[in-house]
Amino acid sequence: MKKIEAIIRHFKLEDVKNALAAEGIQGMTISEVRGFGRQKGHTEMYRGQEYTVDFVPKVKVEIVVPSEGARRAIDTIMRAAQTGQIGDGKIFVVSLDETIRIRTGETGEEAV
Amino acid sequence: MSATRYFAAFVCACWLVTIGIATIHAQEPENAPAAAGAPAVTNETPESSHVEPGPQPIDKGDHAWMLVSSALVLMMTAPGLALFYCGLVRKKNVLSVMMQCVFLMAMMTVIWALWGYSLAFGGSPGDATYSRWIGNADYLFMRNVQPFENADGVVVYPIEGTIPRLTHMLFQGMFFIITPALICGAFAERMKFSTMVVFMILWGTLIYCPLCHWVWDGGLLAWDIPGGKKADGAWVGALDFAGGTVVHISSGISALVCALVMGRRLGFRSEPMPPHNLTYTTTGAALLWVGWFGFNAGSALAATEQAAAAFTATHFAAAAGGLAWAIMEWLTRGKPSVLGTCSGVVAGLVCITPASGFVQPMAALVMGATAGVVCFVACTTLKTKLGYDDSLDAFGVHGVGGTLGAILTGVFATKIVGGGAVPLGLLEELKTGAATTALDQPGILTQTVAALITWGVAAIGTFVLLKVLDVAMGLRVSQREEIQGLDLSQHGEEGYIFI
Numbered sequence: 001m002k003k004i005e006a007i008i009r010h011f012k013l014e015d016v017k018n019a020l021a022a023e024g025i026q027g028m029t030i031s032e033v034r035g036f037g038r039q040k041g042h043t044e045m046y047r048g049q050e051y052t053v054d055f056v057p058k059v060k061v062e063i064v065v066p067s068e069g070a071r072r073a074i075d076t077i078m079r080a081a082q083t084g085q086i087g088d089g090k091i092f093v094v095s096l097d098e099t100i101r102i103r104t105g106e107t108g109e110e111a112v
Numbered sequence: 113m114s115a116t117r118y119f120a121a122f123v124c125a126c127w128l129v130t131i132g133i134a135t136i137h138a139q140e141p142e143n144a145p146a147a148a149g150a151p152a153v154t155n156e157t158p159e160s161s162h163v164e165p166g167p168q169p170i171d172k173g174d175h176a177w178m179l180v181s182s183a184l185v186l187m188m189t190a191p192g193l194a195l196f197y198c199g200l201v202r203k204k205n206v207l208s209v210m211m212q213c214v215f216l217m218a219m220m221t222v223i224w225a226l227w228g229y230s231l232a233f234g235g236s237p238g239d240a241t242y243s244r245w246i247g248n249a250d251y252l253f254m255r256n257v258q259p260f261e262n263a264d265g266v267v268v269y270p271i272e273g274t275i276p277r278l279t280h281m282l283f284q285g286m287f288f289i290i291t292p293a294l295i296c297g298a299f300a301e302r303m304k305f306s307t308m309v310v311f312m313i314l315w316g317t318l319i320y321c322p323l324c325h326w327v328w329d330g331g332l333l334a335w336d337i338p339g340g341k342k343a344d345g346a347w348v349g350a351l352d353f354a355g356g357t358v359v360h361i362s363s364g365i366s367a368l369v370c371a372l373v374m375g376r377r378l379g380f381r382s383e384p385m386p387p388h389n390l391t392y393t394t395t396g397a398a399l400l401w402v403g404w405f406g407f408n409a410g411s412a413l414a415a416t417e418q419a420a421a422a423f424t425a426t427h428f429a430a431a432a433g434g435l436a437w438a439i440m441e442w443l444t445r446g447k448p449s450v451l452g453t454c455s456g457v458v459a460g461l462v463c464i465t466p467a468s469g470f471v472q473p474m475a476a477l478v479m480g481a482t483a484g485v486v487c488f489v490a491c492t493t494l495k496t497k498l499g500y501d502d503s504l505d506a507f508g509v510h511g512v513g514g515t516l517g518a519i520l521t522g523v524f525a526t527k528i529v530g531g532g533a534v535p536l537g538l539l540e541e542l543k544t545g546a547a548t549t550a551l552d553q554p555g556i557l558t559q560t561v562a563a564l565i566t567w568g569v570a571a572i573g574t575f576v577l578l579k580v581l582d583v584a585m586g587l588r589v590s591q592r593e594e595i596q597g598l599d600l601s602q603h604g605e606e607g608y609i610f611i
Binding site: 044045046047048049051052 | 384386387447449451455491492495505
């Protein structure tokens with residue numbers, strides 16, 4: 001199993017969700033996050049005073065998929081989240097040891 | 113229990129005793145000794161106050177407008193100013209700024225009721241007890257302001273012009289509330305609340321009340337007072353329709369002195385201090401714009417043509433100010449900001465305040481636009497170069513905008529709007545041939561002198577008050593409390609609790 005963490009733009013969340021759902025991927029967790037990569041934040045101006053904002057707001061999407069389906073999920077997210085501009089985000093793939101459904105106690109891919 | 117708590121308890125006890133005594137005295141105004149203020153019927157003047165038993169000569173239209181205006185002006189302090197200021201501070205200080213505004217609404221009202229209104233408006237020129245320096249004791253504890261029963265058993269309702277004196281007191285009291293609240297912008301995020309309370313009691317009593325009396329009750333700076341220095345009464349004093357000197361210059365200069373005496377906030381210029389919620393600030397600015405109609409058009413004290421002129425001038429100046437500041441930012445920074453537009457609106461409103469009942473609409477557009485540009489430079493360039501920490505630009509907007517407005521009033525004021533027989537402003541003087549140069553034109557000179565006198569009184573008075581309070585109580589919170597934020601350290605509450 002793989003856990004895929006995708007850091008994407010806010011306005012791309014809906015596109016990514018719909019694209020993943022169309023691929024049959026069920027379930028995801030999202031959270032509001034802040035950070036920076038090569039894009040390096042931006043500056044804001046208040047009454048002549050400049051402030052550098054390092055941490056840019058993004059959305060993190062987390063999904064868990066069988067190992068053989070990971071490539072397809074990654075391609076789907078890339079296709080849906082891409083604008084071509086700086087700041088489109090990152091995708092991290094993590095190997096997952098175990099998944100457990102709390103209600104039934106099922107484990108592994110059955111629990112996803 | 114700390115010394116501060118003992119002090120707060122002592123102040124409360126003194127107030128309760130004072131209010132009790134005041135209530136007892138206020139029951140029988142007609143029995144008061146003459147020296148403490150004759151009944152209002154004896155200080156009647158043709159154009160101002162008088163009291164008559166029987167049917168009241170109250171103009172219902174005027175009165176309705178003044179009640180609405182009073183409410184509009186109160187709305188300027190909270191929610192208007194409270195939202196405007198609280199959005200500009202960091203989120204750990206959001207409640208402290210709102211508290212200052214709301215607390216001042218309560219405290220200044222009580223002071224106004226007990227002695228403030230009397231010190232500001234007590235007596236009329238010609239009375240035996242009248243002084244040009246300070247109001248007399250006529251209206252202490254609301255005597256001769258509230259209705260009373262005379263010796264014949266007739267209930268007398270004191271009036272001022274065509275409205276009840278109670279309404280006049282209320283309207284002017286709203287100015288007494290917002291003026292000190294404006295100063296809070298300068299020392300935001302670092303002043304001890306207990307010291308702020310005592311400072312405002314003293315500032316309101318010793319600086320605002322005399323200035324108010326000087327300008328609006330026939331005092332030292334009043335325009336065209338009877339018995340003035342010139343026989344034609346044409347040049348004495350300041351044209352200040354709604355508070356350019358009394359409200360904005362006094363608070364703006366005091367704000368600058370506060371910023372200088374108290375010093376910069378911890379981390380000023382080394383750590384980011386951006387506004388924490390500009391949506392609050394924008395909402396507050398919009399409420400200020402609306403409330404300012406009561407502030408300026410209400411200052412006609414009647415629903416007259418002059419009120420309409422003041423309303424128009426106020427609206428036009430606000431619009432021009434917002435536009436000018438936004439354009440300045442667009443040109444110099446590449447983007448027009450929301451905060452800049454809001455600041456420009458307030459700058460335009462401040463600038464037109466002294467002139468609102470004296471100028472034509474096109475002049476108001478010019479004044480508002482000028483204020484937008486000048487205050488933009490003051491808040492962005494001047495402040496940066498001089499290095500003082502006027503947290504929320506109380507001086508940059510009110511001090512600079514108020515002074516500019518006072519001087520420009522001397523340029524654009526016209527008798528067509530302001531009334532009277534003599535030309536008022538420089539342009540009118542030049543047009544009528546009454547003056548050939550600016551130096552021949554008395555209005556602009558007296559406006560400048562009045563502004564400078566107000567600068568001096570506010571600066572020296574505030575400096576002395578702060579130095580005394582610094583020794584007696586301390587001005588700033590401790591470093592630990594400042595880092596923690598004033599919401600928790602001064603009030604034991606947090607503005608935002610998300611669970």
